[in-house]
Each structure stands twice: as structure tokens, then as C-alpha cells.
Ligand code: FES
């Protein structure tokens with residue numbers, strides 16, 4: 290039984306401010322800010338918004354051609370003359386580093402007969418020459434040369450500079466805005482930076498960058514990462530260490546924040562009978578925290594599920610029934626245990642199955658060591674999430690371990706960091722599609738439409754990791770595109786998050802299909818637990834209703 294409490298406006302269990310009060314270190318002001326979205330009317334969003342080409346076209350005209358949006362990271366174009374093609378639907382812009390600390394962005398189209406100036410990202414250009422007839426511009430956008438200029442006597446070179454779009458910088462990212470009348474970026478972003486004082490993004494490097502096409506609308510995709518409400522059904526394996534329903538949600542102008550406490554069990558477990566730990570629990574055998582059923586991966590990759598009342602059933606890794614008395618299983622648990630594993634886990638898996646490892650896999654039976662302190666921190670976070678305790682000291686112990694892991698990189702700075710910032714998932718959304726995680730978490734997401742197809746989107750996950758500030762800034766990871774049919778373990782640089790994404794993105798194409806199938810014309814969102822999505826749609830309403 291999940292917790293359903295009716296007649297209240299918050300979940301039972303510990304309030305986030307209480308956890309902050311129990312913190313072993315001083316808590317900064319920004320964590321204490323309390324700015325809930327007004328409850329107002331229920332948020333009921335038209336289904337059409339996610340599936341229709343007409344709505345997509347409205348978003349292009351009213352939103353994307355006018356709003357500040359993250360185009361790239363500065364380290365994607367580290368040298369003068371480097372450029373990046375930023376595309377959204379059928380819009381295309383060229384972001385150019387024109388000086389050591391100067392960036393410009395142009396409409397990516399030649400002024401002669403319109404060819405894309407660049408179809409790919411590039412390095413150290415001295416100028417921008419169109420590949421069709423050779424019209425050429427200087428990096429600063431002024432016209433350099435027109436072949437056979439005598440044939441264009443009516444063309445005034447002074448009026449032939451590349452049209453620019455506005456550019457701004459935040460946290461090492463480049464934002465652009467095609468609207469010449471757009472409000473200043475500083476006004477748009479507000480005081481978002483004030484949440485990032487301990488470890489600003491400028492002091493991190495781009496450690497990983499993975500992109501993938503998803504078969505769902507861009508809003509379906511990002512909304513799956515804007516609340517902790519889905520954890521109880523989509524990520525049941527972590528309920529013992531995540532206080533999902535007690536997440537705190539706040540809105541601040543054009544950005545919103547969610548904080549999900551870790552190291553505290555989910556309120557959904559409060560009614561679940563105590564069970565003895567499984568003596569032979571493993572990465573492939575687990576008890577379902579809610580139902581108590583035991584999920585045991587078999588050597589052929591199927592999952593044997595035994596319910597509390599002793600019925601058994603065999604299921605595919607996607608949770609489809611194969612045989613047995615038990616007819617239903619949790620697809621996300623099946624996928625977690627029997628789905629694709631990361632390389633290190635895969636070694637365990639093959640050993641379990643008794644596969645003979647190839648002779649040249651030196652050291653293959655060692656668990657792959659974390660390569661950096663940041664990865665080490667992630668590992669500890671995962672261990673913490675698995676701790677079945679509601680003892681406040683779990684958070685303190687977990688934070689201390691993470692502090693130790695970060696000390697080689699960040700030095701004594703870690704002693705200023707509260708337990709909350711080390712334990713908890715703090716995730717922001719800057720309207721419309723930029724999702725930087727707070728504190729010491731490395732994650733940044735971006736979501737956007739894929740071409741003009743409202744049923745497809747591009748999801749990117751970027752890791753911005755700390756590095757020793759007395760050392761050289763490591764080079765930025767290039768974008769690793771994985772195929773639309775790959776699962777996220779094709780990007781092992783994401784670590785355990787790849788497997789969590791597999792659970793999230795298992796839902797997404799099925800949401801899109803359901804949106805086409807539904808008889809209802811509106812979706813409904815929780816007043817508090819889906820605050821960030823409600824806030825997003827309020828802002829979107831404002832944008833599309835503007836003249
Ligand atoms: S289209 Fe670019 S030079 Fe002709």
C-alpha cells in the first residue's frame with residue numbers, strides 16, 4: 290500500500306526544514322528559502338499540447354523564437370574561431386567564439402541564396418565561408434568577400450553583416466535569444482546563481498555529455514524529471530533511502546526548485562510490514578519494498594517473482610508474464626534486476642551465469658574502480674540510498690563519507706558544506722528547458738523538440754564535475770550521441786544513472802502513445818508534488834498568449 294493521505298496538503302513524515310534543522314553543519318540561506326507555488330486552480334493541461342503539430346508550430350513562433358535558451362557550453366568551443374551549430378526543430382544558429390572571452394551567435398544561413406553556413410560544429414575558423422558560392426564573413430559577422438562582387442552592384446557591403454541573435458553567459462553555458470526585443474538575460478534568470486555559491490558551475494568541467502532521441506514530446510520527457518512523485522512506481526528499488534513524497538518544491542520567477550531528501554526512507558513504506566532482509570540478496574535478487582514480493586533473476590534473463598502469499602510467476606525483463614500462478618509483476622523491478630547492466634555489473638552477471646570470460650579480459654573480475662572523486666561521491670550516494678534506516682545520523686554518516694571523497698578535489702571547502710547539500714537531490718528548472726542540479730551533484734539536463742515532429746525529442750545529460758582548482762581545467766567531453774534504440778547503458782560514462790534513466794525512459798514512448806490513445810482531453814497535475822510542471826505550464830501559457 291502506498292501512502293494516500295487525503296485531506297492534507299503535504300505528505301506525512303519528516304518536513305524538509307526539520308532535516309535542515311538537524312544538519313551537522315550550518316545551512317546556507319538559500320536552502321532555507323520557502324517559496325511554494327500558489328495552489329490556485331487545478332492545473333489541467335490540454336493533451337493537444339503534447340501531440341499536435343499545430344501546437345508545436347505555436348511553440349516555435351511564440352516561445353522558441355523569443356525565449357532565452359541554453360545553446361551550448363563555453364568549453365564546447367574552447368578556441369577562437371570554434372563554432373557550434375545549435376538546432377531546435379528547424380531553427381539553426383551558429384554560436385562562434387570570436388575572441389578569448391567573446392561569443393556571438395548568428396542565424397545559420399548564408400545571405401546569398403540561403404545555404405546553411407555550417408552543417409557541423411567546427412574548429413579554429415579564420416572566417417565563415419559559404420560552401421555554395423563562397424560568400425565569406427569575418428568571425429565578427431562583418432562581410433569579408435563576395436566572389437564577382439561586380440555582379441551585385443546593388444549590394445552595400447556595410448549592410449551585409451550576418452544577422453545576430455542575442456547572447457548571454459551563465460555558469461559556463463552560452464544562452465541565446467533570437468528576439469531583438471527580449472528582456473535582458475539577467476532579468477530573465479533572476480537570482481538563480483545565488484543557489485550555486487559553494488561550487489559555481491564555472492569551477493567545474495564538462496566530464497560527460499550524452500544525447501539521445503526519445504520517442505515522445507519534449508515536454509513529456511522533461512516533465513518525467515521534474516518531480517519525485519514517480520519514484521514510488523518507476524524506481525521502487527530506492528524507496529528505502531529516498532524521501533520521495535516529502536520533497537520540497539519552490540518557484541522563483543522563471544525558475545523552480547525541487548529538493549528530494551536522501552538517506553531517509555519513503556513515507557510510502559510506513560505501512561509496509563517489517564521483513565527480514567533476504568539472506569541471499571544481490572544485484573539480481575531483491576525484495577520489492579512495497580509488495581514484499583521477491584524478484585530473482587534467472588540464468589536465462591527472466592525473473593522469478595514470489596509473492597508474499599507464496600505464489601510464483603516467471604516474467605520477462607519487461608515484466609511480461611511467461612508462466613506461473615502469479616500473473617502480475619512490477620515491470621520496473623524486472624527491468625532493474627534483469628535489464629541491461631553496466632559493464633562492472635555485467636561481469637557479476639556473467640559470473641553468476643557461469644559464462645566463461647575471455648582470456649584477455651585482464652582484471653575483469655575486479656569491480657571497476659571509480660575514476661574520480663566525483664564518481665566516488667556518486668557511489669556513496671547510491672549506497673546511502675540503499676540504507677534502510679530512518680535514523681538522522683544516516684544522513685550525517687553518509688555526508689561525512691561524501692566529504693571525504695570530495696576532499697582530494699575540493700580541499701577544505703568541503704568542511705563548509707552541510708549534510709543536506711551532500712545527500713539530497715536538488716534539481717532546478719530554468720524555463721523552458723534547462724535543468725541544472727544544485728550543490729555537488731554533477732547533473733544538467735536539456736530537452737528540446739527533435740525536428741518538427743511533436744512525437745520526438747532530444748534529451749541530453751551533461752555531467753559538470755569539480756576538478757582541483759590548482760590544476761588545469763580538463764578538456765570538455767564531446768557529445769556522445771547514442772542511438773534512439775540504444776538504452777542508456779550504451780553511455781557507461783553516466784554510471785548508475787544510465788540504469789535509472791532506463792526506468793524513466795521505459796515509460797516515455799508509452800506515455801506518448803497513451804496521449805494519442807486517451808479519450809480525455811486534459812492531463813491533471815498534483816498541486817504540490819508536481820509544482821515544477823504546474824509552474825512550467827503557467828509560464829508557457831504566458832508565452833503563447835503574448836502578441
Ligand atoms: S548560397 Fe551562400 S554563397 Fe551562394
Ligand SMILES: [Fe+2]
Pocket residue numbers: 513514519523524789793
Ligand atoms: Fe526518474
